Amino acid sequence: xxxxxxxxxxxxxxxxxxxxxxxxxxxxxxxxxxxxxxxxxxxxxxxxxxxxxxxxxxxxxxxxxxxxxxxxxxxxxxxxxxxxxxxxxxxxxxxxxxxxxxxxxxxxxxxxxxxxxxxxxxxxxxxxxxxxxxxxxxxxxxxxxxxxxxxxxxxxxxxxxxxxxxxxxxxxxxxxxxxxxxxxxxxxxxxxxxxxxxxxxxxxxxxxxxxxxxxxxxxxxxxxxxxxxxxxxxxxxxxxxxxxxxxxxxxxxxxxxxxxxxxxxxxxxxxxxxxxxxxxxxxxxxxxxxx
Numbered sequence: 001x002x003x004x005x006x007x008x009x010x011x012x013x014x015x016x017x018x019x020x021x022x023x024x025x026x027x028x029x030x031x032x033x034x035x036x037x038x039x040x041x042x043x044x045x046x047x048x049x050x051x052x053x054x055x056x057x058x059x060x061x062x063x064x065x066x067x068x069x070x071x072x073x074x075x076x077x078x079x080x081x082x083x084x085x086x087x088x089x090x091x092x093x094x095x096x097x098x099x100x101x102x103x104x105x106x107x108x109x110x111x112x113x114x115x116x117x118x119x120x121x122x123x124x125x126x127x128x129x130x131x132x133x134x135x136x137x138x139x140x141x142x143x144x145x146x147x148x149x150x151x152x153x154x155x156x157x158x159x160x161x162x163x164x165x166x167x168x169x170x171x172x173x174x175x176x177x178x179x180x181x182x183x184x185x186x187x188x189x190x191x192x193x194x195x196x197x198x199x200x201x202x203x204x205x206x207x208x209x210x211x212x213x214x215x216x217x218x219x220x221x222x223x224x225x226x227x228x229x230x231x232x233x234x235x236x237x238x239x240x241x242x243x244x245x246x247x248x249x250x251x252x253x254x255x256x257x258x259x260x261x262x263x264x265x266x267x268x269x270x271x272x273x274x275x276x277x278x279x280x281x282x283x284x285x286x287x288x289x290x291x
Contacts, residue, residue, distance in 0.1 A: 010238070014104035027055045035061040035124070037094070041239045042068030042149075042248075045077055049084040059085065061120055063092040063113075067148030068241055069248035074255065076145045076189070090117040092124055093141055095148040096199040097207035099214075103133060110134040112200040114144040136199065143195030146186040150263070151205040152216045152242035153249050154178040157266045158209035159220020160276045170280075174262060175209055180291075181260040185249070188256045216242035223269065224276055246270050261286060 001007055002022040006015050016022070023029040030036055030052065036059060040048045045066045052059070062085060066077050073080075081091050096111030103109050113135050115121035125135035138144060154174070161170050182205065183196045195201055208214045212221075219240045222232035233240055250267040253260045265279035 011100060011104045014101075026051055030056055033059075035063070038062070038064040038066065040066055041244075042066050042077070042241060043071060043244055046070060046080050046084065049081060053084050057086075059089050061090045061092070061124075063094060063115075063124060065094040067095060067145070067152060068245050069149050069252055071244055071248045074248060074252045076142065076149070078141050078145060090120045091115060091141070092117070092121055093144050093148075094124075094135075095144045095204065097203040099207070099211070101213065106132045108132050108134075110136065110199055110203075112136050112138050112144055112198060114138040114141045114200075116141065138195065138198070138200075140192045140195045142189050143186050143191030144200040146189060146191055147182060147196060147201040147204055149245050150178075150182040150185060150249055151201075151208050152245040153263055153266055154182070154205060154242075155208040155214050155216035156220040156223070156240075156242040156246060156270070157262055159214075159217040159222075160224045160266075160269065161220075161280070162217075163221040163224025164276060164280070166280070171209070175206060178209075178262050179205055181258075181262055185253055185256070185258045185260060188258045189252075215240050219243065229270065243270065 006012065033056070036052060036056070038048055038052065045064070062081060064077055069076060070080050078091055078093060092113055092115035094111060094113050098109045098111050109132065113121055113125050116139060118139065121137045125137050129135050157178070158171060158174055161174055179196060179202055182201065183193060186196060187193060208216055212218060215236050215238055218236055219232050219242060222235055227235070246263065246267045249260070249263050253263060261283060265283055268274040269276050269279050
């Protein structure tokens with residue numbers, strides 16, 4: 001990447017901006033930094049923060065675009081960050097409906113930045129906003145993070161549904177009831193309800209569940225074709241966050257006593273080998289309840 005000036009594997013043809021330097025030396029890359037943005041898969045998040053803390057123990061501002069609960073602990077990213085860094089570090093999370101290829105091509109996109117530090121949040125939003133990329137500010141870190149985690153698991157379900165040929169009615173039912181499940185879990189963890197009607201909730205959910213650029217959706221489509229978990233992951237060739245999210249969200253919901261029947265069935269298909277058709281049949285046979 002340092003030689004060719006772009007990420008040819010994942011974003012071919014999207015050149016790095018002038019002034020961006022690529023380095024494989026963490027210390028050299030961040031030693032003079034006041035702000036750091038971490039963008040790694042959720043299962044690598046703690047490891048990345050520990051390495052960063054070793055280099056910059058007194059880092060003043062830390063942001064991340066990582067989506068998902070920590071599988072081993074059920075913690076959200078900001079809780080992991082709080083365990084690694086002291087209370088003197090200001091945190092922010094970036095999330096929302098943004099496919100990297102479209103952002104790289106300069107197509108109009110928008111996302112949310114959430115932080116308890118309003119000044120930091122606004123400064124960060126201004127620093128990444130361009131003529132084609134807009135950032136909105138928020139303070140509900142929990143809600144933004146829950147939305148980013150749950151939508152990945154639901155997108156696998158959407159892929160399975162479409163792959164089985166269930167149609168538009170089924171897809172929108174899954175999206176709507178999935179949003180209800182996401183909101184229930186978020187409220188149980190201390191989020192605000194209105195967060196889930198925004199970019200990091202409904203926006204990211206709709207994008208991830210309906211467009212084939214989504215790795216999670218493609219993973220579900222592959223499972224519907226009868227491919228194994230391993231074959232589906234190899235075919236996609238990148239980390240499928242929903243695979244980990246389905247397990248983590250299922251466990252957190254169970255611990256909190258939050259009803260998430262769609263997530264439960266997605267978990268059963270992925271981790272218990274349940275037939276996808278049987279999962280849908282079971283969902284449709286649930287007792288009638290108020291919406």
